[in-house]
Amino acid sequence: MAGHAQRASPSQAASTGSPVRDLFSTPLNALLTVLVAWLLLMTVPAAVDWLLLDADFSAATAQECRAASGACWAFIAEKHRLILFGIYPYDEQWRPLLASVLLVALVVCSCLRRFRNGWLALWWAVALACAGVLMWGGVFGLAHVENRLWGGLPLTLMLATFGVAGAFPLGVLLALGRRSEMPAVKALCVVYIELIRGVPLISLLFMSSVMLPLFLPEGVSIDKLLRAQIAIILFAAAYIAETVRGGLQAIPKGQYEGAASLGLGYWRTMGSVILPQALAIVVGPLVGIFISLFKDTSLVMIIGIFDLTQAAKAAIADPQWQGFSTEAYLFIGGIYFVFCFAISRYSRTLERQQRPDAMW
Amino acid sequence: MGAALFKTVNSASARQNQNVAMKSRTVSNSQRGPARPAAGPRWRPILYQALLLGAVGLLAWFLVANTLANLQARNISTGFGFLHDEAGFAIGESMLAFSPTDSYGRALLIGVLNTLRVAAIGIVAATLLGVFLGIARLSRNWLVSGAAGAYIETMRNIPLLLHLFFWYALITETMPGPRQALNPLPGVHLSNRGLAVPWFEGGVPLLAWLAFLALATCIAYLCCSERGARWRGRRPLLAWAPALALLVLLLAAWFAGHGELHWQVPRLKGFNFQGGATLSPEFAALLIGLVLYTSAFVAEVVRSGIQAIGRGQRDAARALGLAPSQVLRLVVLPQALRVIVPPMTSQYLNLTKNSSLAVAIGYPDIVSIANTTLNQTGQAIEGVLIIMAAYLTVSLSISVLMNWYNRRIALVER
Numbered sequence: 001m002a003g004h005a006q007r008a009s010p011s012q013a014a015s016t017g018s019p020v021r022d023l024f025s026t027p028l029n030a031l032l033t034v035l036v037a038w039l040l041l042m043t044v045p046a047a048v049d050w051l052l053l054d055a056d057f058s059a060a061t062a063q064e065c066r067a068a069s070g071a072c073w074a075f076i077a078e079k080h081r082l083i084l085f086g087i088y089p090y091d092e093q094w095r096p097l098l099a100s101v102l103l104v105a106l107v108v109c110s111c112l113r114r115f116r117n118g119w120l121a122l123w124w125a126v127a128l129a130c131a132g133v134l135m136w137g138g139v140f141g142l143a144h145v146e147n148r149l150w151g152g153l154p155l156t157l158m159l160a161t162f163g164v165a166g167a168f169p170l171g172v173l174l175a176l177g178r179r180s181e182m183p184a185v186k187a188l189c190v191v192y193i194e195l196i197r198g199v200p201l202i203s204l205l206f207m208s209s210v211m212l213p214l215f216l217p218e219g220v221s222i223d224k225l226l227r228a229q230i231a232i233i234l235f236a237a238a239y240i241a242e243t244v245r246g247g248l249q250a251i252p253k254g255q256y257e258g259a260a261s262l263g264l265g266y267w268r269t270m271g272s273v274i275l276p277q278a279l280a281i282v283v284g285p286l287v288g289i290f291i292s293l294f295k296d297t298s299l300v301m302i303i304g305i306f307d308l309t310q311a312a313k314a315a316i317a318d319p320q321w322q323g324f325s326t327e328a329y330l331f332i333g334g335i336y337f338v339f340c341f342a343i344s345r346y347s348r349t350l351e352r353q354q355r356p357d358a359m360w
Numbered sequence: 361m362g363a364a365l366f367k368t369v370n371s372a373s374a375r376q377n378q379n380v381a382m383k384s385r386t387v388s389n390s391q392r393g394p395a396r397p398a399a400g401p402r403w404r405p406i407l408y409q410a411l412l413l414g415a416v417g418l419l420a421w422f423l424v425a426n427t428l429a430n431l432q433a434r435n436i437s438t439g440f441g442f443l444h445d446e447a448g449f450a451i452g453e454s455m456l457a458f459s460p461t462d463s464y465g466r467a468l469l470i471g472v473l474n475t476l477r478v479a480a481i482g483i484v485a486a487t488l489l490g491v492f493l494g495i496a497r498l499s500r501n502w503l504v505s506g507a508a509g510a511y512i513e514t515m516r517n518i519p520l521l522l523h524l525f526f527w528y529a530l531i532t533e534t535m536p537g538p539r540q541a542l543n544p545l546p547g548v549h550l551s552n553r554g555l556a557v558p559w560f561e562g563g564v565p566l567l568a569w570l571a572f573l574a575l576a577t578c579i580a581y582l583c584c585s586e587r588g589a590r591w592r593g594r595r596p597l598l599a600w601a602p603a604l605a606l607l608v609l610l611l612a613a614w615f616a617g618h619g620e621l622h623w624q625v626p627r628l629k630g631f632n633f634q635g636g637a638t639l640s641p642e643f644a645a646l647l648i649g650l651v652l653y654t655s656a657f658v659a660e661v662v663r664s665g666i667q668a669i670g671r672g673q674r675d676a677a678r679a680l681g682l683a684p685s686q687v688l689r690l691v692v693l694p695q696a697l698r699v700i701v702p703p704m705t706s707q708y709l710n711l712t713k714n715s716s717l718a719v720a721i722g723y724p725d726i727v728s729i730a731n732t733t734l735n736q737t738g739q740a741i742e743g744v745l746i747i748m749a750a751y752l753t754v755s756l757s758i759s760v761l762m763n764w765y766n767r768r769i770a771l772v773e774r
Contacts, residue, residue, distance in 0.1 A: 019502060022500050022501055022502060023501055023502070023503055025500070025501075026684070028685075029499070029500075029501050029504075032496075032499070032501060032503075032504050033501055033503050033504065036503050036504055036507050037503065039507075040507070181405070182405045182408060182409050183409070184409035184412060184413050185408070185409060185412060188412070188416065195752070197755075198748075198751060198752040198755040198756065199713070199747070199748045199751045199752060199755075200713035200714065200716040200727070200751055201713075202716045202717065202719065202727055202747075203716070203727070203744060203747045203748050203751065206727075206731065206743075206744050206747070207744045210734065210740040210743075210744065211740055211741055211744055213430075214426070214427045214430045214431065214740065214741065215423045215426055215427055216426055216430075217426050217429075218429070218430070218433065291517075295517075295518075295519035295520070296519070298519040298521045298522060299521060299717070301521070301720075302521075302717075302719060302720055309519070309521060309522060309525070313525070323533065325525075325529040325533060326526070326529060326530065326533075326534070329522060329525055329526040329529065330526075332522065333518045333522050333526070336517065336518050336519055336522065337514070337517045337518055340516075340517035340518075341513060341517045344517065
């Protein structure tokens with residue numbers, strides 16, 4: 001999880017004013033220019049040929065597709081429902097589609113300033129509930145679909161949004177706990193945060209899949225998807241806590257004293273005075289963690305959950321369409337990229353709005 | 361903000377992942393606790409803590425009791441006794457000799473070594489590539505900075521797991537077989553069996569190599585560190601000592617191997633290459649994925665570190681008549697290093713932890729071997745605990761090392 005969202009970066013060295021002179025201003029620069037230009041010439045035309053010009057978009061069979069020297073996009077056309085929706089019942093796939101649109105709309109709305117008020121938490125609750133009902137069914141005449149049939153992009157989106165919705169409050173609480181003056185609370189939070197940050201997400205996922213069943217009393221079992229979701233929430237919360245702690249540390253003492261002199265208690269002080277300022281400072285790194293969380297949902301495939309990555313692997317495994325893994329990986333790589341890139345662009349704009357005095 | 365940059369970067373917050381500019385602003389506040397909010401009755405905090413501890417204790421007791429009951433019901437014995445049992449599975453690549461008759465303990469040790477191997481090589485490669493890209497991103501040469509930017513954005517916005525699958529598929533599916541191997545450099549063969557490169561071969565055991573490496577590190581430290589500099593005085597020739605020492609050590613290694621150490625070029629024999637060193641497709645895909653992915657983050661860390669150095673520093677250095685490369689090397693980078701080291705530490709930790717994704721493409725790292733072990737023995741709890749303990753140890757060691765380095769380069773304030 002890294003500082004995904006840093007400030008935009010116009011180049012650092014002063015430009016000479018002429019774009020051509022910038023390319024050849026020093027011998028080293030000229031050498032680099034030639035080198036990069038050569039690399040681009042070597043790769044870009046070949047890539048364009050393979051991706052578009054020589055590609056096959058409409059082949060009916062794999063044999064026909066293999067004859068083309070370029071990419072086989074017909075494979076994606078054939079398999080896109082499987083990759084996007086997994087093994088969700090074919091006729092009901094409008095439901096995960098609608099749920100995905102709902103979740104994306106929710107995230108987009110959270111980004112718009114107009115919606116940023118006290119109602120936002122309520123919107124999240126409503127939208128997540130609606131997405132859950134759409135996926136699950138069993139009410140309003142929707143057929144019930146077991147969650148082992150869920151899969152593809154909607155599952156990835158759900159793991160990510162439910163993950164944010166669960167990890168964010170937990171992370172804020174942990175950050176407050178780590179700054180607490182009560183030694184027991186502080187110690188517990190420190191141990192939790194450092195333990196979780198010291199181990200990879202995979203070990204938590206393994207724990208959720210092989211250890212959690214042992215932790216529960218006989219007869220009680222939590223479903224596999226929920227266990228993975230819990231692991232993701234527990235993992236991301238530790239990173240969110242550390243980031244929020246950075247924001248809390250940046251709030252000057254006077255703010256606490258001001259709140260105390262108004263007679264506010266601990267929760268009012270934190271909720272109305274400190275946290276709003278602290279979260280505003282760290283919104284960039286926070287969004288970075290959300291992006292990491294989105295990417296990290298791909299790990300659930302290792303414990304056998306049918307997310308976008310696993311769905312792509314399933315499509316590749318079809319014996320009739322073998323040998324097109326590059327196309328499938330590029331396709332879902334593009335999907336991940338669009339989401340992550342959009343969010344990171346947004347967080348850059350946000351940071352620039354907040355720091356009009358930024359030097360660069 | 362300029363003044364704050366010269367504050368010592370607090371090592372307690374060193375592992376924090378955050379925007380660099382913000383960090384320098386928060387440093388001055390980090391020592392100071394928040395003022396106590398309106399004080400309630402004195403017994404209240406004690407009650408809260410007692411309740412919290414009670415709840416945590418109860419939860420722990422509940423989990424442990426359940427676990428014990430479940431283990432008993434399923435007839436699983438607890439404990440680490442299984443580590444001495446025969447493993448019964450082969451490991452594709454290992455730095456120590458291993459056969460299926462060896463114990464689980466040795467298999468896990470090999471897993472740890474494999475993790476350390478890919479992490480160590482990955483950290484060095486990602487740092488080199490990332491520093492280059494970070495500086496390139498800031499170049500005024502728009503072609504270079506644009507290419508670096510495109511690379512960074514593409515690499516870091518795609519999940520690492522997908523990187524691994526992609527590179528693994530590329531190597532195993534689209535590369536030719538050993539007989540038609542690509543030959544980009546003389547002696548280097550790229551095929552779907554991995555990358556075969558020339559390498560030393562001889563009777564030198566691994567332990568001897570490690571001892572030599574440790575000795576070389578000590579000598580290099582003496583020669584390059586400040587303490588060594590004091591001892592060295594103004595004798596510049598001694599700066600070459602590390603290189604000399606390495607040469608001596610290589611010669612010593614050659615003699616230790618009874619002259620059997622020689623340069624081996626891989627040759628095609630039967631269906632695969634013999635001689636030299638072969639990077640397996642799994643290792644190569646893991647390394648390529650980790651390096652490409654992490655270098656994008658390292659580049660961003662380096663870029664923001666350099667940008668955190670005020671324009672005045674550069675202008676002043678230029679006014680003193682330093683050449684652009686000297687400005688970067690003597691003025692900007694030493695200062696930027698203070699901003700760069702803490703986030704860089706967390707990138708190194710990330711790379712090490714991310715190497716656990718090896719399990720998805722079948723590289724025998726600690727997670728993969730522990731997973732096989734727990735599937736064979738049913739010792740789920742011990743298996744997961746071993747994974748966690750291994751990573752915690754490595755993570756803590758890296759943070760201790762980097763915090764030590766951070767303290768060393770931090771500006772001493774009087």
